[in-house]
Amino acid sequence: xxxxxxxxxxxxxxxxxxxxxxxxxxxxxxxxxxxxxxxxxxxxxxxxxxxxxxxxxxxxxxxxxxxxxxxxxxxxxxxxxxxxxxxxxxxxxxxxxxxxxxxxxxxxxxxxxxxxxxxxxxxxxxxxxxxxxxxxxxxxxxxxxxxxxxxxxxxxxxxxxxxxxxxxxxxxxxxxxxxxxxxxxxxxxxxxxxxxxxxxxxxxxxxxxxxxxxxxxxxxxxxxxxxxxxxxxxxxxxxxxxxxxxxxxxxxxxxxxxxxxxxxxxxxxxxxxxxxxxxxxxxxxxxxxxxxxxxxxxxxxxxxxxxxxxxxxxxxxxxxxxxxxxxxxxxxxxxxxxxxxxxxxxxxxxxxxxxxxxxxxxx
Amino acid sequence: xxxxxxxxxxxxxxxxxxxxxxxxxxxxxxxxxxxxxxxxxxxxxxxxxxxxxxxxxxxxxxxxxxxxxxxxxxxxxxxxxxxxxxxxxxxxxxxxxxxxxxxxxxxxxxxxxxxxxxxxxxxxxxxxxxxxxxxxxxxxxxxxxxxxxxxxxxxxxxxxxxxxxxxxxxxxxxxxxxxxxxxxxxxxxxxxxxxxxxxxxxxxxxxxxxxxxxxxxxxxxxxxxxxxxxxxxxxxxxxxxxxxxxxxxxxxxxxxxxxxxxxxxxxxxxxxxxxxxxxxxxxxxxxxxxxxxxxxxxxxxxxxxxxxxxxxxxxxxxxxxxxxxxxxxxxxxxxxxxxxxxxxxxxxxxxxxxxxxxxxxxx
Numbered sequence: 231x232x233x234x235x236x237x238x239x240x241x242x243x244x245x246x247x248x249x250x251x252x253x254x255x256x257x258x259x260x261x262x263x264x265x266x267x268x269x270x271x272x273x274x275x276x277x278x279x280x281x282x283x284x285x286x287x288x289x290x291x292x293x294x295x296x297x298x299x300x301x302x303x304x305x306x307x308x309x310x311x312x313x314x315x316x317x318x319x320x321x322x323x324x325x326x327x328x329x330x331x332x333x334x335x336x337x338x339x340x341x342x343x344x345x346x347x348x349x350x351x352x353x354x355x356x357x358x359x360x361x362x363x364x365x366x367x368x369x370x371x372x373x374x375x376x377x378x379x380x381x382x383x384x385x386x387x388x389x390x391x392x393x394x395x396x397x398x399x400x401x402x403x404x405x406x407x408x409x410x411x412x413x414x415x416x417x418x419x420x421x422x423x424x425x426x427x428x429x430x431x432x433x434x435x436x437x438x439x440x441x442x443x444x445x446x447x448x449x450x451x452x453x454x455x456x457x458x459x460x461x462x463x464x465x466x467x468x469x470x471x472x473x474x475x476x477x478x479x480x481x482x483x484x485x486x487x488x489x490x491x492x493x494x495x496x497x498x499x500x501x502x503x504x505x506x507x508x509x510x511x512x513x514x515x516x517x518x519x520x521x522x523x524x525x526x527x528x529x530x531x532x533x534x535x536x537x538x539x540x541x542x543x544x545x546x547x548x549x550x551x552x553x554x555x556x557x558x559x560x561x562x563x564x565x566x567x568x569x570x571x572x573x574x575x576x577x578x579x580x581x582x583x584x585x586x587x588x589x590x591x592x593x
Numbered sequence: 594x595x596x597x598x599x600x601x602x603x604x605x606x607x608x609x610x611x612x613x614x615x616x617x618x619x620x621x622x623x624x625x626x627x628x629x630x631x632x633x634x635x636x637x638x639x640x641x642x643x644x645x646x647x648x649x650x651x652x653x654x655x656x657x658x659x660x661x662x663x664x665x666x667x668x669x670x671x672x673x674x675x676x677x678x679x680x681x682x683x684x685x686x687x688x689x690x691x692x693x694x695x696x697x698x699x700x701x702x703x704x705x706x707x708x709x710x711x712x713x714x715x716x717x718x719x720x721x722x723x724x725x726x727x728x729x730x731x732x733x734x735x736x737x738x739x740x741x742x743x744x745x746x747x748x749x750x751x752x753x754x755x756x757x758x759x760x761x762x763x764x765x766x767x768x769x770x771x772x773x774x775x776x777x778x779x780x781x782x783x784x785x786x787x788x789x790x791x792x793x794x795x796x797x798x799x800x801x802x803x804x805x806x807x808x809x810x811x812x813x814x815x816x817x818x819x820x821x822x823x824x825x826x827x828x829x830x831x832x833x834x835x836x837x838x839x840x841x842x843x844x845x846x847x848x849x850x851x852x853x854x855x856x857x858x859x860x861x862x863x864x865x866x867x868x869x870x871x872x873x874x875x876x877x878x879x880x881x882x883x884x885x886x887x888x889x890x891x892x893x894x895x896x897x898x899x900x901x902x903x904x905x906x907x908x909x910x911x912x913x914x915x916x917x918x919x920x921x922x923x924x925x926x927x928x929x930x931x932x933x934x935x936x937x938x939x940x941x942x943x944x945x946x947x948x949x950x951x952x953x954x955x956x
Contacts, residue, residue: 268656275657284645303643
């Protein structure tokens with residue numbers, strides 16, 4: 231077994247979820263990630279905890295969803311019972327065919343997602359980690375060789391997360407007490423928003439592995455300006471490129487895209503919250519040095535900023551602040567590596583990807 | 594997909610477990626049985642039930658068992674909670690490497706089995722079906738080509754189980770009211786036992802698929818005589834051949850084997866019930882026309898009889914009868930195709946594999 235797989239598993243059970251003797255652990259993985267699942271079973275056994283192994287199989291899910299009547303799709307209360315009796319949930323993603331569910335009716339998909347919401351609530355109340363295993367199909371999706379993709383994934387995952395935490399904390403300390411944030415990139419992006427009273431979270435590889443971002447929620451009505459998301463976005467198996475949003479009083483008042491604009495329109499029209507921002511995130515994992523069509527990685531890419539339309543994360547929303555509500559949470563990414571800066575309360579904190587607290591920063 | 598896989602899945606959800614709208618179903622399968630797992634998800638969706646997919650992975654189980662201290666092995670109460678909230682449990686077996694757990698300490702294995710007993714209790718209280726998918730490694734274990742093994746498995750599984758039920762019922766009606774049963778084969782096997790007050794079960798593909806046996810429990814102290822089990826037996830990854838048992842007052846008083854006699858000794862010494870019979874079964878599935886080193890099939894083979902040392906099945910034990918108790922239940926098989934007969938209360942009911950109620954029977 232590639233020693234990086236054992237290291238990956240150790241990071242998950244030690245750093246990310248701190249598995250303890252007696253813990254009930256669920257390991258959920260597709261079969262293509264078998265090696266990591268085996269290493270996780272070993273690591274869980276090492277720590278005196280008890281594993282249950284759930285299969286993730288997009289072909290099986292598709293078969294169920296295509297066969298079921300929407301009226302018959304119910305909350306899997308037996309899965310919920312499993313999660314309720316668990317302490318730690320480990321979820322491994324890995325592609326066998328990233329477009330496997332592309333022919334499932336989106337409404338059926340939405341019905342199933344809604345039916346699973348109570349299960350998700352329970353899952354999110356536990357210690358949990360979502361991580362990635364590098365499969366061949368994942369490499370293909372990223373446009374990389376299999377071995378190149380493996381290097382990419384494990385370089386992003388197997389790192390000193392304590393050092394990452396410290397490094398990112400400097401950005402948290404700039405953003406958390408701030409009032410206004412402004413993001414400028416070329417002449418296509420210039421957007422301002424308040425983050426006053428919101429909380430900034432340091433993501434150093436706990437719930438997401440890889441981690442490597444600092445994120446918060448904008449004050450709902452405060453977003454003003456325009457953004458060109460120059461990195462593409464995969465949504466429901468379709469690629470949106472060149473998404474352009476114009477904000478007034480926090481709301482998207484105009485939008486366009488080079489490709490699949492109708493899908494972008496559909497997203498924004500989902501509900502009232504879908505045309506407002508729920509997240510502002512700053513990607514800080516420089517081992518993620520390229521786009522791989524996988525949001526778990528893309529949103530943490532060094533020298534990028536992402537904004538999500540839709541639902542805000544509860545832990546980013548201050549006590550007396552409104553949390554943006556929506557059925558969707560769709561991240562979109564701006565490249566900040568050139569001709570770009572982030573301004574916080576009037577002072578530049580990042581220029582062309584280099585932060586104020588880093589060497590080479592020029593205000 | 595091979596149409597026999599869909600037929601197999603239909604048989605499981607319709608005939609074996611009668612899956613109903615709203616049922617919570619657990620589908621447990623190794624990844625090598627993916628096609629059947631997909632077909633089961635489809636069939637479960639068709640019937641308006643809700644699936645959860647559990648992975649069976651002997652490599653992952655081995656990794657856990659080798660890493661865990663025996664003291665830390667606990668009942669997986671989260672798995673128990675999953676089962677408690679379920680209506681139907683579908684378990685698919687399929688080999689990837691039948692000897693995968695061969696290097697796990699037998700004591701650790703026993704500790705894990707004991708820890709899982711409460712989970713098993715819950716599982717057995719539900720509607721359930723154990724079935725087989727024909728993998729390449731399963732074919733290798735059986736000494737067959739992959740396609741030959743597929744034919745073998747699906748011929749044994751995809752059949753008219755209503756007709757099987759009727760045919761086997763004739764044997765149930767002979768055995769159920771009987772007092773004494775005698776099994777004679779060549780000059781190596783001649784054993785008598787009482788089944789007075791015990792129940793005879795007709796296995797027509799419900800809990801086991803393939804089904805195809807009629808079985809009961811001997812009155813514990815009644816077994817007298819000797820048996821040569823002329824079909825080999827796989828136990829804990831080792832093969833026992835030529836097992837020979839001598840019974841007095843229901844107990845094994847002498848035993849021998851051509852190969853791995855020490856393992857047979859170990860089985861018989863497990864506990865008090867391990868040296869007494871818990872089951873007498875008559876194999877009646879003639880599509881199982883060869884030995885495949887898989888007890889799910891071997892015990893149902895046409896023209897055979899099997900006896901198990903150890904635990905009796907509760908539903909075979911009459912109300913005022915003692916159920917043989919043991920941690921083990923190990924089936925062993927006698928070939929009845931030649932120079933053999935089964936006698937019930939002094940009358941021959943099967944000779945050389947042909948039953949009294951079949952054409953060609955000669956008393």
